[in-house]
Amino acid sequence: MDLILGSICFRLNNKHKIKDGTTNRRGKRTIVKEKLYKYINSKIRELHPGFNIGESTGISQIEERWTLPYSHWSFKPSNYVRDTSKAKK
Structure with a gap:
């Protein structure tokens, strides 16, 4: 689980x-970490096509909370407002 979250x-x-x-240039560890991310992401996309x-x-x-092999939550406060001027492009 640590590898997935990391x-x-x-x-x-x-x-x-x-x-x-x-x-x-990017370091060797950075390149390996990106390859690991791409592999993990591909496996998650097999379970959830179009995963973001x-x-x-x-x-x-509600029953799916216990039966799905992988679920992912984006934790945001209830009063969260996105600043679109600082968003990724």
Whole structure:
């Protein structure tokens, strides 16, 4: 579970784009982490086609909370307002 959550955090926080200041290249570990994210994402997409890591995976029935092999929730406060001027492009 730690690998799944870590890979999602890695991607959501744009850590896959970090480059070394002297060589202007991404490090080996960064490249491996991105490959791991892509693999995990492909497996999740087999269960949930069209999966988006920034949004929660919905459920159609309450019983699905216990039977789905993978569910993903985006935790946001109830008074959350998105600042679109700082959104990803």
